[in-house]
Amino acid sequence: MSNASQVLSVREKIGYSLGDLAANLIFQTLITYLAFFYTDVYALPAATAATIIFVVGLLGAFVFTPMIGLLADRTRTRWGKFRPWILWTAVPFGALALLAFSTPELGERGKVVYALVTYTLLVLVYGANNLPYAALSGVLTGNMAQRNSLSAYRFVAVMIAQFVIQVLLLPLVLILGDGDRVRGFESVMTLFAIVGTVFFLITFATTRERIVPTPAQSSGVRQDLVDLARNRPWQVMLLLTILVFVALALKGGMTIYYFQYYLDPTALAGFLERTGFERAIDGLNALLTGAGMAGFLWPEDAPTSAFSLFNAGGIICMILGIGLSRPLANRFGKRNVFGGALTVSTLFLLAFYLYPPDAIGLVFGSQILHGFFYGITIPLLWAMIADVADWSEWKNDRRATAIIFSAMLCGLKVGLSIGGALVAAVLARYGYEAGASVQPAAAIDGIRLAVSVYCSLPFLAGVALLFFYEIDKPMETRIEHELGTRRARAAGAAA
Template sequence: MENTEVAAATAKNNLEPRTLTFRNKIGYAIGDVGNNFLFDMGQLYLLNYFTDQVGLPSAAASMVFLIAKIWDAFADISVGTWIDNRRNIGKRGKFRPFILWAAIPLALLLIANFSTPNFSVTGKLIWAYIAYMLFGTCYSISNVPFGSMIPTMTRNSQERSELASYRAAGSNFGLMMATIAFMPIVTSFSTKGMGYTVAVLIFAVCGVACQWISYANIKEVYKAPAPKKFSKTELKKSYKALLKNKPLVALSIVNVFTFSAFNLKLAVQVYYCEYILKNTTAESWLGFFSIGMVFVSVAITPWLTKHFDKKVVYMMGCAIWAAADIAGFFMANSTFMLVFLTSIAYLGDGFTSSLNWALISDCVEYGEWQSGIRSEGLVYSAFTYFRKLSQAIAGFIPGIVLAMVGYVPNQTQTASALLGIRGLMFIYSAVMAVATIGVMFWLYPLTEKRYKNIVSDLTARRQKKAAQQLQPEYARISD
């Protein structure tokens, strides 16, 4: 009787128990440090490697990103479906084994992307397509389970926000180290080609180590039984449920905006520092201060979400981001101004990146409440499907724009080319940040109050279902 009363009080007040230790949070953060050591090399430097080292035309190089990322998007959906329908779940859990076993293949494929053989242009393009598509598929196998784990680690809303902040901190630390350390390693060698190979090798090894440390320090608290084998009809219902999940649809749309803007800026800043500022060391300063500012937003996001809806904090971050980038287009003519204004922009972006993983976990609960179907892997992979599309956009647009404005590698650029680089760096992201505010305001339906009501209702449903399942057993005992 006492346990029933406690459960009822918990449901009434939405006080889901706190299940995470500090070790779990740090372990999850380190996992995303490893993810970024392995993943960010492609987003930051691969386009520049293709155009300035391998000698691929910028438009052709951009097509590699477009095709490979569209492929990755479908790979995410396939991996999510596979994970949700796994039946032979061992003692390591439903998600953790993927983090362990995918690490080394992922590292080897990363090295292959920055080790293009001296083929013809056609041969180099074929190598680029195959290597990057295989890398993306392997990354899906590693990253979809990693992101899908949050609902199994905790059901406490505030704790999910905290865990998302830790993950964002790990992600941005990995990104900061990649931005600060990678190019100095590259330029320390007599040829940039050799420098790229050594730098990628170092980050690949560190990435594997971080993923294995993460595997050892995170756990799945809520272990669901292996699901029954779904029929095609049931799978169709699951996919239809995704389309009815309004928060998921809205969050996916805004991530196309924000994530494409973020990744495009990362790809273009190499060109901005070299050709507009004529100071390649500016990129290290940019990485240290601007990515460092994300840690500030990550640190204060849990406090903000205690006082405001996550939706409001998300829009506030985009407003800061847009204002700083508009100013940057006109004023970032020195290393100091670029670093200062980009730091403010990344402060705003930090709110969105911190909250994405908490919001997607909320979408899992909403989906179960709305349709009766709970599918962490499918929801997360649908979300990452749109993030991969945003990465395709971020890789495709710079190459096309650079070709249109007459960019020539390793040469003094024309005024048209310089204006194109400046616009890519600031205007695109400012427009996307404003568009995000509009979508979140009009289309994202979950407020904190509504989310708590949904969780409370789900808890009551589960208790009712459990009671109904026990009734036949009680009847048998009575007989």
């Protein structure tokens, strides 16, 4: 197949990226608000909610994900290997997302069973949808530049979903529920389910699998596992994925404490006033109430409002960084750009430990610069994993895209679990007092260390790992050329 025939249209790139937007409307809601929903909306005991989330999360990581990876690599349909999974799961995914955030009155035991069953089914269907979706990026094109471009489109969509969830979801819940969080969550999830289902169907309809394994390729599970064990780029990327998501979970979980207990509330309120944020919210409320709608119920305390604005600024700058990712990767190679951008972004994380409590402008400035440079790395991680699938095919003359991506998704879930556990471990280690309006000095110092030094260490370890990742720019070009020649020869022989 010629290089030109593997050029993706803007239509196909947008169509593919809509699948990530749809999935992340649900995924970001799960990782950000599921515990809150179970405890504060559905009134489950906190320990019960934590057990459900933890057990089902492990089930998803170590049972559902590898199982679906093995099945997807062996799927044969007229639509391809991975596209059918997106079609088959579109409606069940939307329906289960709505059911998981519904609140039927079933009694204490019944509610626990309902939450366990609906969340388990949602995690299963999420894996059956998202793993083939991720693997699809590796077979849409073998053109490295096009793969970089596709990843950039994809992760702009991810950032849009993240912005909606982290910045706008709670206000939407309050508006659509007219102040009732139960009705609000059901209304929001109904909207997400409808939008997500439509977007998945668009992804299926607008994409085409161009990289097809040769009919003679062996498909034994044992051989897949042997290939993985010998695949050093895959081993590096697995460890890198775990480290990156440990850092993200630790930073994400600890930053709210940095705002609540370290930064000066008076300085935060003054910053919100000087930047025009409060006037903007007042103006929006006047517009909404004038149109006969409910007001935009934004949190009133300065730390919470500033934290939401902090997240919004970081996400917007990540999107700008994503836009720069493709041209840099095309020129210097994914490995070098990923390592350089991650190093610079980590320096701005380290700076959080140095700022005094009233240096609000510096805190926001560091977040903006960290977000921009980290944004450059976001598309590259998954594009590099697709390159690992190419490397495996190049070395072994066999392609096993889904099992490679399933291992990485396991790494992602392991990283999120470790990082989330570290949040609680750091707070306990430094004497955090739950519910106290003022924390001990040791706890505050632990919070400052966690959002700066501790979450920087996994990032820096990841940068060091890249020295063992051999797929640099020259090797990318060699693999692309040699695989293209092999595929063209195989296609000619089959004709």
